[in-house]
Amino acid sequence: MDRIGKGFDTPAPSTADSSLPNPFADRPSTARQHAQAKSQLEAAINDLDKISNMPEGIEESVWQRLCAYRREKIENDLLIKQKALVLAEMDNFYKKRVEEDERLRNEIEGIFDTLNKLHDDRVRFNLNLEVQLMLKQGQVEVDPTNFIQDYKDSALIHRTVVEELNSNIKQLGESKITSMMESKDFRKGIIQLEWEQKRMLMQMEDFQNKMKDIQFMKVTREIQLYLSNEDYEGKKSEEIGKLEQTILTQLKHHEKNVREKKRIMKDLGKTVKSRDSENSSMDNDLAELNVTVNERRHIDEVNADRRSNTGTEKRYQEIVQRRKLVDLAKAQAQEVAVLRAEVERLRMRTFPALVQVEH
Template identity: 40%
Template sequence: YKEYEKKVKELSEEKETYRRSLETEVKKLQNCTMDATHKIDETLTKLLEKKEKYVVAIYQVSKYTTAASLLCIEFHDLRFSRQDEIVEEVKRQEEEVKVFHEAYDCIVAEDKILDKDFRKDFFDVPNSVVDALYKLFKRRPRFVTPTDLLKEHRLCASLPPDALGKMLKAMEDLDSPENMPGGLNPSIWERFCAIRRTKVESEHQVKLKALTLAEMQAFLQRRRDEEKAAEQEIKNLSEKNRLLTDTMVQVILKQGQVELSATDLTVDYTDLILYHRSVVDHLRKQIRMLGEEKIATMVKRKDVRKGTIQLEWEHKVLRKKIEDLHDKARNIKMLRLSEEQRHMTVIMFLFYSVFCLLHLIFLYFTSQILLMKRTNLNWGS
């Protein structure tokens, strides 16, 4: 009994020792698990923070791209409206220049007519005197020269408002009787002075119109240059807008999701279009449904064709039977029978012939119905 108690005690001590070792090992494993879990949680937290940063960066870039695109579109619309205004203004200026040019041509023509009609106005004066008058007709005061007019045009782009008054005032010295040729009637000299003043006024109007026409043409050319510059700027903005909206995006896809025939060694992906998977699945579903409908239609056509062939075969069989019955009828007519037997035979033959005829009519209409169904199926397919 003592030995038994000793062994029980030793066994209890061993159990206690083993339990303690197991508890120690469990604590170590729990600590290791907690450390691993803590490290995994930290790694996941860092990954989540990094993902959030990437998402924020992507949204920022998308927002910047959208804002830049909207700004380009708005500026593009403004430039388009401005270009339309410039085009309308150019058209209006071209029309005004055209009308003004016609008026200028009329004034120049009238001025040339004054020069040509000078001798006609003095037909009652000798030619020598007319030549002297024509030289005086071409004379002008010396204070105004074409060079001075050109300088004034460059400085102020128009003639001074009192230029005609100064010119007419300077012409008074030339209109004095001291400059009149000898032997000329004073009335003719007065008429000559009036014509010369009219000529001076016409020349002044021609010069004024020429300067105004030059200003209008210069202004029109500036507007045309602005129109060309606006068109070029619109082209540049359109290209920038395209580059902002049509950016290159790298998408990683699994093998089999890129539906492209790789016949060449190098595949060109520049003109590919990226669709959502739902669009492709919907398209495949429609293709499958249409394929099933086509197969069902082909099966119906096959059945109709099979029925038609069977009816044609039955029709041929019945024709052969009719021919056989005609042969039998001829043979019966050639037999020598009594009147009663012959009468019964004819009646049976008639009944059988009517039955075959009705059967043929039924087969004919059935075949026509099948042919109509087949035609409808062909039209439907």
């Protein structure tokens, strides 16, 4: 391969071979055509430069100078056309040489690629030899397919590479677990913040309700005193002291009234007992009188035919006396009922009653 490269890289000789034809020189047929065209043009120009073709009113010196300028212009145009044709032919030749050079370069690159491939195959055949190795169980990580294993696509790598790969996998797994834990904690924090927001919103609603209750609450005299008086506790203690004194005074007065009422109840009890004894005696008398009245009524009924005017008067007197006795018994019964109600009222008044004192 080096010899081929050297063969292509050999420089060209410094001196051109004179025997080789010039590719840019005029060809014989082209030269003859150019000579014929030039002779024809020269004849035409000479024909135009004749004195007979000179316009009237122009001097001969001016005509000759004009003819010289015209001849020079025509020669220059002809030279430009010739050079343009030569340039076009040179461009065509250059394009052909460039295409040929590109084709040769592609061929050379193909040859070099083939040589490199052959060189790599030779190196691979020299280095990639089939070697039988004894490996422990677990170190072969090729998926079993057939009974005879094909290790053509397998690669023998060092144990440290696998351990390093496993370490990297473990690190990546730990980092992923860490990121998942961070994501979980972040989500947990978001949920906690949402709960805290809901709690604050509920507290705010509760405070608004309390504020409405405070706004619509009726301000009593006691609240006004509490808001207007700085030493409200001292004043409250003073009022409590006054109330305690009032309660003590009322208790003493109540005890005095209770003693007095007990004495009155004792006297009334004695009176009731005496009245009860009198009533019992009167009841006995009333029973006896009823018996007597019934006996007299029976006797009067038996002896009704025998009575005279005097007997009628006596019967009337008995009826009047009986009526008075009945009225007396009713009056005494009413008096006993009144005394019993008074005793009950006095008994109920013995219980203490606390009355709020207004200041």
